[in-house]
Amino acid sequence: MPRRRRSSLRQAYRAFEVTGAILDEVGLPSSPERQSRVRDGRVVDVPVTSKRRWLDRLWPFRNPEPHWRDYEQAAGAFLTGLGIAGVRIAGAGADGGVDVRVVGKLVGQVKALESKVGRPQLQQIYGIARAEGVQPLFFSRSGYSKAATEWANSVEMPLFEVSHGAEGFVVDWVNGPAKRFVTANV
Numbered sequence: 001m002p003r004r005r006r007s008s009l010r011q012a013y014r015a016f017e018v019t020g021a022i023l024d025e026v027g028l029p030s031s032p033e034r035q036s037r038v039r040d041g042r043v044v045d046v047p048v049t050s051k052r053r054w055l056d057r058l059w060p061f062r063n064p065e066p067h068w069r070d071y072e073q074a075a076g077a078f079l080t081g082l083g084i085a086g087v088r089i090a091g092a093g094a095d096g097g098v099d100v101r102v103v104g105k106l107v108g109q110v111k112a113l114e115s116k117v118g119r120p121q122l123q124q125i126y127g128i129a130r131a132e133g134v135q136p137l138f139f140s141r142s143g144y145s146k147a148a149t150e151w152a153n154s155v156e157m158p159l160f161e162v163s164h165g166a167e168g169f170v171v172d173w174v175n176g177p178a179k180r181f182v183t184a185n186v
Contacts, residue, residue, distance in 0.1 A: 025151055031150070032063060066164050071112040072099045074169035075139040077109075082185040097124050100137070108137035110162070115141070119148045126157060139171070 076089045079100065088101045100108035109125040111117050117140045129136030138144075138152070140162045152159050158178035163170050173179045 033120050036174060057070075057073075066112075066169075068110075068112040070164075070169070071139070071141055071162050072110045074164075074171060075100050075108060075110045077169075078139075078160070079173040081108075082182065084185060097128055100139075102134075104134065106135040106137055107132060108139060110139040112141040114142055115144045116143045117148055119151045122148050122152055122157060122159075135181075137178075143171075144174060151175065 018178050064082070072089050076087045079102070084102055084105070086102050086105075088103070090099045095131045096109045097109060099110040100106075107125060107129050109121070117138065122138055122144075124166065125138060126136045135158075137160065139162050141162055141164075143161055144152070144159055149159065151157075152177055156177045158181040159174040160178055161172050161174050163172070173182055
């Protein structure tokens with residue numbers, strides 16, 4: 001690809017990011033794919049794909065499994081779909097254990113791993129949330145161990161499961177605190 005074309009693509013992509021950030025700041029969705037719908041007070045459809053991997057969608061042999069950044073975007077779109085304003089998704093690089101943040105209100109961690117999330121991972125985001133005086137949330141692709149779920153219930157920490165299908169992402173609550181979180185914000 002010629003150098004001039006790459007530079008133009010980078011500039012266009014940066015303009016797209018800045019415009020999206022401005023629209024998010026004023027509380028408007030930056031694109032239809034970032035909107036989500038609540039059904040039955042339980043499930044939220046999130047038809048979102050990471051802007052970071054837009055070039056991958058052009059390649060005919062791409063991996064059909066979403067990237068871990070897509071799961072973070074889905075968690076952010078889920079919170080936005082619940083009507084929570086000011087949702088921020090962590091950028092590339094070290095995020096200090098926080099993938100989703102609403103300043104002064106909540107912090108969330110997203111894990112798109114093959115294995116179930118254990119108690120230590122929940123305790124990490126819980127510690128960060130307590131230090132900041134905000135609500136902790138956890139999103140997992142593969143579910144939670146029994147010990148993790150029991151511990152989360154004991155500290156009233158909402159747990160969500162994120163799955164991906166042909167229509168996009170679906171976020172579903174896993175425990176009672178998550179159900180109460182969704183119903184309080186719908």
